[in-house]
Amino acid sequence: MVTAHKYSPPAFHVLAPRIQKRLGEPITVPGTDEKVTDLVVVHDPNKCTGCNQCMIGCAYKHYRTFDRSFALLYVNESPDKNGFYVNANCQHCVFPMCLASCPKEAIYKDEKGIVRISPLLCVGCGTCNQACPIGIPRLDDERKIFVKCDFCDGDYPMCYQMCSTGALKLLPRKEAFELVKKLRSV
Amino acid sequence: MSSEPKPLKSWIRLLEAGKKMTSHKQDEESILYPLRRTFRPVAPDITKGSLKRDFEQGLVYYVGDEIEDDRAACGLDRLPPTGRIYPDAVVKKRVILEEAGVFKKTAYNKKKGTFDY
Amino acid sequence: MSVAKPNLNSKVESNNASNGASESLNLSSNNVKPTKYGYFLGCVMPAKMPWAEKATMIISKHLGLDFGYMKEALCCARPGVWKAISPDWWLSLTAQNLANAEKQGITIVDTCNGCWISHYEAIKELTEEPEKMKMVNDQLAKVDLHLKGDVKVKHYLELLHDDVGMEKIVSRVVRPLTGIRVMRHIGCHARKHDETLPNDFDEILRATGVEIIDTPYDKTCCGLLLYFADPNQAILERIGKKMKTAQALDVDAYVIICSGCYDQFERGVKIYRDEKGISFETPIIHFSELLALAFGYEPEDFGMTRCRPIAVDRFIEKVKAITAENAKKAAGAKEKGDGLP
Numbered sequence A: 001m002v003t004a005h006k007y008s009p010p011a012f013h014v015l016a017p018r019i020q021k022r023l024g025e026p027i028t029v030p031g032t033d034e035k036v037t038d039l040v041v042v043h044d045p046n047k048c049t050g051c052n053q054c055m056i057g058c059a060y061k062h063y064r065t066f067d068r069s070f071a072l073l074y075v076n077e078s079p080d081k082n083g084f085y086v087n088a089n090c091q092h093c094v095f096p097m098c099l100a101s102c103p104k105e106a107i108y109k110d111e112k113g114i115v116r117i118s119p120l121l122c123v124g125c126g127t128c129n130q131a132c133p134i135g136i137p138r139l140d141d142e143r144k145i146f147v148k149c150d151f152c153d154g155d156y157p158m159c160y161q162m163c164s165t166g167a168l169k170l171l172p173r174k175e176a177f178e179l180v181k182k183l184r185s186v
Numbered sequence B: 001m002s003s004e005p006k007p008l009k010s011w012i013r014l015l016e017a018g019k020k021m022t023s024h025k026q027d028e029e030s031i032l033y034p035l036r037r038t039f040r041p042v043a044p045d046i047t048k049g050s051l052k053r054d055f056e057q058g059l060v061y062y063v064g065d066e067i068e069d070d071r072a073a074c075g076l077d078r079l080p081p082t083g084r085i086y087p088d089a090v091v092k093k094r095v096i097l098e099e100a101g102v103f104k105k106t107a108y109n110k111k112k113g114t115f116d117y
Numbered sequence C: 001m002s003v004a005k006p007n008l009n010s011k012v013e014s015n016n017a018s019n020g021a022s023e024s025l026n027l028s029s030n031n032v033k034p035t036k037y038g039y040f041l042g043c044v045m046p047a048k049m050p051w052a053e054k055a056t057m058i059i060s061k062h063l064g065l066d067f068g069y070m071k072e073a074l075c076c077a078r079p080g081v082w083k084a085i086s087p088d089w090w091l092s093l094t095a096q097n098l099a100n101a102e103k104q105g106i107t108i109v110d111t112c113n114g115c116w117i118s119h120y121e122a123i124k125e126l127t128e129e130p131e132k133m134k135m136v137n138d139q140l141a142k143v144d145l146h147l148k149g150d151v152k153v154k155h156y157l158e159l160l161h162d163d164v165g166m167e168k169i170v171s172r173v174v175r176p177l178t179g180i181r182v183m184r185h186i187g188c189h190a191r192k193h194d195e196t197l198p199n200d201f202d203e204i205l206r207a208t209g210v211e212i213i214d215t216p217y218d219k220t221c222c223g224l225l226l227y228f229a230d231p232n233q234a235i236l237e238r239i240g241k242k243m244k245t246a247q248a249l250d251v252d253a254y255v256i257i258c259s260g261c262y263d264q265f266e267r268g269v270k271i272y273r274d275e276k277g278i279s280f281e282t283p284i285i286h287f288s289e290l291l292a293l294a295f296g297y298e299p300e301d302f303g304m305t306r307c308r309p310i311a312v313d314r315f316i317e318k319v320k321a322i323t324a325e326n327a328k329k330a331a332g333a334k335e336k337g338d339g340l341p
């Protein structure tokens, strides 16, 4: 029997934010006091035209390049329907699978509800990518760590600002849920 | 997916043109310092061509002689009433660009018409 | 101040005809009172599609609109590029055009979706956020301009559909283009708010009598901004798929409205022709040309055959054939009508 190494559950310090730089004022949901935590970006594939402006905006904001492979969200043509574009946007989940899966505890949720990967702790194992239901975290080739959407540090999300057709919507979580339910049933 | 499609020549030309109007040579630097993280200027190389035309003429496309003839044949004035015949508007635009800090941040060299970075 | 400025001046001076044009324009701006609607040309329209510009002017006059050019128009500040680089810069650059329009006392009319969204959103953002308005006005003060924020912006489709009205448009159609099959592409930004503009577009197209063919790639973007990011995807997956569908369905024309889209279509077609050896034959037609034809104008009236990457001769022939057929039918109907009572 292997008894040499005793497993102890991780102390729950991952919730305490470790990197606290340049966090602007959280956006509040219009008409309420709710914080950015409660806002998510949702995508309406019926409107999306696959222009990829959202990806280019995100890539420029984070990497100063127009190369869309640097983006932290993904829009691609649906494999089973021509001319139909599907997307993957980090939802900053209430119970993030990426956070739960990280063996280095490098992923944490900051006080604004943004799920972040600490670039100092990440070792680039890629477990978060496997764990995330929509595979958001991706390998940053230059730094050899995994990166994911940081909700533009709590600014107005660039992808949402850039969307050329209004397919990306910035909604409170409840409304977003309703919208997605409606889109699914149609 | 079969093989990767070949890069388009016209796109490469656009990129090369952008690189040409940049004084700082990123390619040479990455040979000298292969481990250094790529430096990315505010204006990406690929956009430099259109940005330069925008800065100098106020518009992305220039109405040259050939198209002037075509315009006349279509029954229009030879030159459009855009910044093309109102150089004042372009001068004003440059003042605004200067004021907003665009020239400085994009490292645009007004005298030479090139980008420092 | 710059290398470009003397260059610009010398160009204007060296060209007598252009001098004449600019003088006459200046004169008209002094004497004639400004029109209600100012047509904002933007970058692509005057440089690549003079036929569309002329056709737009023709049909606006024909419909009795108080329609002229907006003067001193500069780049709308292309939202795709400038907004990504910095939303504030985008606002400053757009504000100059808006302030100019305000000074000229016109309603801006755009046929390009990019210009339209730029103006529409900038004026919305500026009126909603006084801080941004102050920032912009500080910069504009340096060039003796001021933006109050009450300038109106209209898409040309909006203008035709709402201000002119469908009844009037339908009543002016004297040459119904029945039998012409078209695919249409309205472009991304026109879909931003709701489905009004796409529906208006379809309605106006149907009024000319053409048959619209629906395909899965109707919605797909032309890939204008994507060309900067991923040229292969932009050309092969966007333009290529659209044009191949058009080719396969053997439609008579691909109807567009946005000049930005036209720029990308033209680029795509040229790249396919020069680098892949595939030439597409479906002509790309601006919707104002279709309207002008339906209103009874001839292709020569707006120089339809000039400066086209894809020849439109076949399309014109078909239109002429349809006209002849219609005339024959009308004559026949008249005879019958005369014989009946």
Ligand code: SF4
Residues within 6 Å of the ligand: A089, A090, A091, A092, A093, A096, A097, A098, A099, A115, A131, A132, A133, A134, A135, A136, A137, A148
């Ligand atoms: S990366 Fe995936 S699991 Fe993690 S918060 Fe975003 S959507 Fe949720």
Ligand code: SF4
Residues within 6 Å of the ligand: A041, A057, A058, A061, A072, A073, A089, A090, A148, A149, A150, A151, A152, A157, A158, A159, A160
């Ligand atoms: S919210 Fe910001 S970081 Fe996240 S995908 Fe959108 S642009 Fe990128």
Ligand code: SF4
Residues within 6 Å of the ligand: A043, A047, A048, A049, A050, A051, A052, A053, A054, A055, A075, A085, A087, A162, A163, A164, A165, A166, A167, A168, C188
């Ligand atoms: S910007 Fe909007 S329309 Fe364009 S690809 Fe992204 S989600 Fe789709």
